[in-house]
Amino acid sequence: MSASRKVFVLTGAGISAESGLGTFRDKGGQGIWARFDPMKLATPEAFARDPESVLAFYDLRRRNLLSARPNVAHFALARLESALAERGGSLTLVTQNIDDLHERAGSASVVHMHGELLKARCGRCEAVRPWLDDLSPSDLCSDCGRAGGLRPHVVWFGEMPLAMDLIDRALRKAELFVAIGTSGAVYPAAGFVAEARAYGLRTCEINLEAADNADLFDEQRLGPASATVPAWVEELVGG
Ligand code: BV8
Numbered sequence: 001m002s003a004s005r006k007v008f009v010l011t012g013a014g015i016s017a018e019s020g021l022g023t024f025r026d027k028g029g030q031g032i033w034a035r036f037d038p039m040k041l042a043t044p045e046a047f048a049r050d051p052e053s054v055l056a057f058y059d060l061r062r063r064n065l066l067s068a069r070p071n072v073a074h075f076a077l078a079r080l081e082s083a084l085a086e087r088g089g090s091l092t093l094v095t096q097n098i099d100d101l102h103e104r105a106g107s108a109s110v111v112h113m114h115g116e117l118l119k120a121r122c123g124r125c126e127a128v129r130p131w132l133d134d135l136s137p138s139d140l141c142s143d144c145g146r147a148g149g150l151r152p153h154v155v156w157f158g159e160m161p162l163a164m165d166l167i168d169r170a171l172r173k174a175e176l177f178v179a180i181g182t183s184g185a186v187y188p189a190a191g192f193v194a195e196a197r198a199y200g201l202r203t204c205e206i207n208l209e210a211a212d213n214a215d216l217f218d219e220q221r222l223g224p225a226s227a228t229v230p231a232w233v234e235e236l237v238g239g
Helices: 013-019 044-049 051-066 072-086 164-173 189-198 225-237
Strands: 006-011 090-095 110-112 115-122 128-130 150-154 176-180 202-207 219-222
Touching (some): 006 072, 006 164, 013 072, 013 225, 044 051, 051 115, 051 150, 072 090, 072 225, 090 164, 164 189, 176 225, 189 202, 202 225, 219 225
Parallel strands (some): 006 176, 090 110
Antiparallel strands (some): 115 128, 115 150
């Protein structure tokens, strides 16, 4: 792996678990989706039906995020980004996470394929603006001045993920595909490893426990991201 200079990394909730942000489907049944029904809170239909409950759900997660801090796994990926650039290589960092911990750890280029919790989007004029406070149906859009259209700038189930063309182009150009802290349960992200294999990339899974699509990876490194990710980055660009 150490020869690889064009690296594609996909992260999931597992990389933010040690920053105190819940994962969705952890075995202990304490994941977010064990406590909240995604089909009642993370779909456009749910938002149309009951905007208050949906917005309250994201208010809770936004407050949690504002009191969270990036961990050593986030910092290791920021280091990898600059180290590869110094070597004429490149890192494409795609995350399913809606938190901003990669950016707070110093990653300059992060592709949020499922959106960003600290931004709001107006359903009327499509404007996207930073939003750090709770969000309510009576809040006015600062662009079109209308109320009732603002929603978290996140991708709900049944909605098209963001930057899919960019992601496909980067997958075709990369030499190594690494999935970190993701269970491989949600598509199209869970399908990237198969695409990577089809394009001839080496594939590696870094996870606490084997993902649903673990058999599609050439290599596996199991353990908490705080241990596995810095060690992997050191191996790739250290010394
Ligand atoms: C779409 C934002 C059309 C909002 C999210 C094909 C087959 C079956 C179903 C489908 C299919 N194609 C589409 C679907 C439907 C659906 C889907 O996949 N359903 C699933 C449930 C079966 N997909 C969609 O609706 C997508 N849209 O398909 O549009 C289309 C089709 C083709 C091309 C383009 C468009 C939209 C999906 C996005 C939904 N929004 N998030 C919000 O956050 O509220 S998804 C959300 O859940 C996350 O973003 C993430 O994607 C997913 C959670 O997964 P993970 O991040 O992997 O987290 P999880 O808890 O599951 O796992 C954590 C992992 O970490 C575990 O492996 C654990 O072992 C590990 N871990 C834990 N602690 C640590 C650790 N690892 C290391 N260290 C630790 N300390």
